[in-house]
Amino acid sequence: MSHLLPVDQAFLERARARQLRLTKPPGSLGRLEEAGVRLAAIQRSEKPRLGPGAVVVAAADHGVTAEGVSAYPAEVTPQMVQNFLAGGAAVNQIARVAGAEVYVLDVGVRGPEFPAHERLIPARVRSGTGNLVREPAMRPAEALAALQAGENAARRAVSEGATLLAAGDMGIGNTTAAAALTAALLGLLAAEVTGRGTGVDDAAYARKVQVVERALERARGELGDLERADPLEVAAQLGGLEIVAAAGVFLAGAAAGLPVVADGFPVTAGALLAARLEPNLSGYLFAGHRSLEPGHTRQLEALGLEPLLDLNLRLGEGTGAVLAFPVLRAAAAVLGGMATFDEAGVSEG
Numbered sequence: 001m002s003h004l005l006p007v008d009q010a011f012l013e014r015a016r017a018r019q020l021r022l023t024k025p026p027g028s029l030g031r032l033e034e035a036g037v038r039l040a041a042i043q044r045s046e047k048p049r050l051g052p053g054a055v056v057v058a059a060a061d062h063g064v065t066a067e068g069v070s071a072y073p074a075e076v077t078p079q080m081v082q083n084f085l086a087g088g089a090a091v092n093q094i095a096r097v098a099g100a101e102v103y104v105l106d107v108g109v110r111g112p113e114f115p116a117h118e119r120l121i122p123a124r125v126r127s128g129t130g131n132l133v134r135e136p137a138m139r140p141a142e143a144l145a146a147l148q149a150g151e152n153a154a155r156r157a158v159s160e161g162a163t164l165l166a167a168g169d170m171g172i173g174n175t176t177a178a179a180a181l182t183a184a185l186l187g188l189l190a191a192e193v194t195g196r197g198t199g200v201d202d203a204a205y206a207r208k209v210q211v212v213e214r215a216l217e218r219a220r221g222e223l224g225d226l227e228r229a230d231p232l233e234v235a236a237q238l239g240g241l242e243i244v245a246a247a248g249v250f251l252a253g254a255a256a257g258l259p260v261v262a263d264g265f266p267v268t269a270g271a272l273l274a275a276r277l278e279p280n281l282s283g284y285l286f287a288g289h290r291s292l293e294p295g296h297t298r299q300l301e302a303l304g305l306e307p308l309l310d311l312n313l314r315l316g317e318g319t320g321a322v323l324a325f326p327v328l329r330a331a332a333a334v335l336g337g338m339a340t341f342d343e344a345g346v347s348e349g
């Protein structure tokens with residue numbers, strides 16, 4: 001883990017001053033303006049520019065699926081990995097129109113290894129997590145390895161030309177792990193952060209809340225106060241591998257000086273973990289969208305982020321993050337490319 005420098009405060013202020021001189025009423029471009037200012041601070045330039053993007057879709061399986069907490073069977077995880085590689089998933093189509101490369105990081109899918117593929121990054125730490133109700137999801141050393149797998153994937157995306165970076169997730173059962181980790185890191189109750197994920201019915205939802213409660217109780221037995229415990233140890237207790245890998249994507253992307261974009265509930269659990277490990281991440285991190293998962297709003301509040309989009313998505317894969325790439329490019333283009341009142345000879349109010 002590298003130490004992350006804070007974004008440049010002086011550029012933040014210079015960019016704010018420039019926003020005020022551009023040919024528009026001050027504030028009239030709303031959150032695009034603040035996004036542009038933050039991009040300026042990240043890039044240390046009053047005229048930020050964004051080119052190609054990338055999303056690292058981290059995939060892994062979850063032992064907790066044995067508790068009946070998802071509306072879909074666990075075999076969907078490897079099937080969707082194949083679908084990502086074949087270009088048939090939602091994130092592939094959205095990434096294509098949003099100017100983003102899709103990398104698939106296998107950090108812990110169960111089953112046979114996937115055949116080699118240009119965009120597949122094979123880095124299995126273990127074959128799915130343990131069932132978090134009964135046992136730790138993984139060992140702390142495995143959590144560290146998952147974090148490093150995410151960091152390495154981000155470095156590859158940057159070396160291949162990414163100028164902004166998102167993380168995505170694929171892992172049946174991962175909204176249960178995300179709920180447990182979010183409740184643990186933020187000191188919230190299971191019922192406050194547990195949603196319906198892929199669309200579980202009332203009986204499965206009730207079971208899911210109980211599973212999260214029991215997992216939190218078990219983890220507390222191991223680590224004591226979960227809000228104060230080592231965040232990576234909390235993540236090892238509650239998982240999942242792809243959530244921890246997403247944290248690594250954010251940390252390495254920010255360390256490389258890129259804006260990094262969070263997606264929905266599982267990926268933003270990774271962002272929370274990353275921000276706990278490295279508080280300076282906050283300057284580099286954007287929220288692509290607001291997911292319908294109720295716990296996502298709690299995560300965004302804790303991170304102090306307003307989402308760029310709010311489209312009633314509840315899919316994951318990085319879809320909501322990648323959708324926000326054009327918005328961020330527009331924010332950069334406005335600040336970098338608009339004329340000032342002086343330059344354009346437009347009268348000020």
Ligand SMILES: Cc1cc2ncn([C@H]3O[C@H](COP(=O)(O)O)[C@@H](O)[C@H]3O)c2cc1C
Nearest residue numbers: 070072169170171172173174175197198316
């Ligand atoms: C076909 C399909 C494609 C998906 N793409 C993302 N997810 C999303 O749903 C899963 C989490 O929900 P739960 O906790 O309820 O299992 C994750 O794999 C997540 O990425 C999908 C789910 C399905 C079924």
Ligand SMILES: O=C(O)c1cccnc1
Nearest residue numbers: 197264265291314315316
């Ligand atoms: O918020 C998300 O990204 C999400 C919601 C449901 C299932 N998977 C992901």
